[in-house]
Amino acid sequence: MCLVQWKIDKVLTISVDNASANKVAIDYLRKKLINWSIPPILGGKHLHVRCLAHVLNLIVRSGLNILDKSVASIRNAVKFVRSSPARLDLFKLCVEKEMLEIKRVCVLDVPTRWNSTFIMLETAIYLRKAFERMAEEEDRNYYGYFDEVEDEDEDEVEAETSKSRKRIGPPNDSDWEKRAFHDIVAINAEINALYVRPEMCDGSEAEKILVGMAVKMSAKFKKYFDSIDDVNQLLLVALVLDPRYKMRNFSHVCQRMLHLDEMAVREKTTKLKELLVSLTDLYASSIGSQTNQKKQATMWLLAVSP
Numbered sequence: 001m002c003l004v005q006w007k008i009d010k011v012l013t014i015s016v017d018n019a020s021a022n023k024v025a026i027d028y029l030r031k032k033l034i035n036w037s038i039p040p041i042l043g044g045k046h047l048h049v050r051c052l053a054h055v056l057n058l059i060v061r062s063g064l065n066i067l068d069k070s071v072a073s074i075r076n077a078v079k080f081v082r083s084s085p086a087r088l089d090l091f092k093l094c095v096e097k098e099m100l101e102i103k104r105v106c107v108l109d110v111p112t113r114w115n116s117t118f119i120m121l122e123t124a125i126y127l128r129k130a131f132e133r134m135a136e137e138e139d140r141n142y143y144g145y146f147d148e149v150e151d152e153d154e155d156e157v158e159a160e161t162s163k164s165r166k167r168i169g170p171p172n173d174s175d176w177e178k179r180a181f182h183d184i185v186a187i188n189a190e191i192n193a194l195y196v197r198p199e200m201c202d203g204s205e206a207e208k209i210l211v212g213m214a215v216k217m218s219a220k221f222k223k224y225f226d227s228i229d230d231v232n233q234l235l236l237v238a239l240v241l242d243p244r245y246k247m248r249n250f251s252h253v254c255q256r257m258l259h260l261d262e263m264a265v266r267e268k269t270t271k272l273k274e275l276l277v278s279l280t281d282l283y284a285s286s287i288g289s290q291t292n293q294k295k296q297a298t299m300w301l302l303a304v305s306p
Helices: 020-033 052-081 085-097 114-126 128-138 142-147 180-193 205-225 233-241 246-257 262-304
Strands: 014-016 048-050
Touching (some): 014 020, 048 052, 052 114, 052 180, 114 128, 180 233, 233 246
């Protein structure tokens, strides 16, 4: 109904999170769109795009689960400070007494956004002395917040909407920032960087935590992107059509960053070329049909004209 109301008659892909309900919704929508006058390309095979931000959030949160108690304690402390204007003013006074930057006030994270948790932890570490002063000198109820059981709604979604007009013209900087395939590869590389070879492991507690986080995050990553075939293939098409990368960059990434052997790289490259040919043929046939319709209309007008 929304597509009809918004007068959208051409749908290439739809980005949604990985909830099972959304998969059912996409399958239903695909069946409906196939009967439209302008059906989705290739029967809607590549209609569903997993929201990379949502998947990244799941990956990072799986790693943070190891530090759940510590993160929950810091979150409770921030909740306590921000629970009333009086407490917030009291905390600011503690910040001044510790001669810290008053502009950096503690922030509360959003459970569905891992980067907000990072900002909360980063700020809390900087303001640690202010938290300690508030606990020791100012408020006896402070420590009670650290023992509270946290209620988090895993399905909570913060929706953001923005209105923008369709822009026509050459690509700008914001267009070049949309590099989904490279982002997926980069996430994998960052997770692998957390691993420490057994012969290089010093056995420290911090190192054990990092390795444990890497194991959990890697397992979650493989759940969604275990193979390059799990990535929506239109993202690869976008990479090839980008004049900065093209097919050569795709082969380079497969070989150097995904560590595929030569035969596997050749196989993936061939499949991608076949998809490009299919899209080209589809476009050519649509242009040809439009031309034929125009010719038929012209011939009909000539036939009926006196």
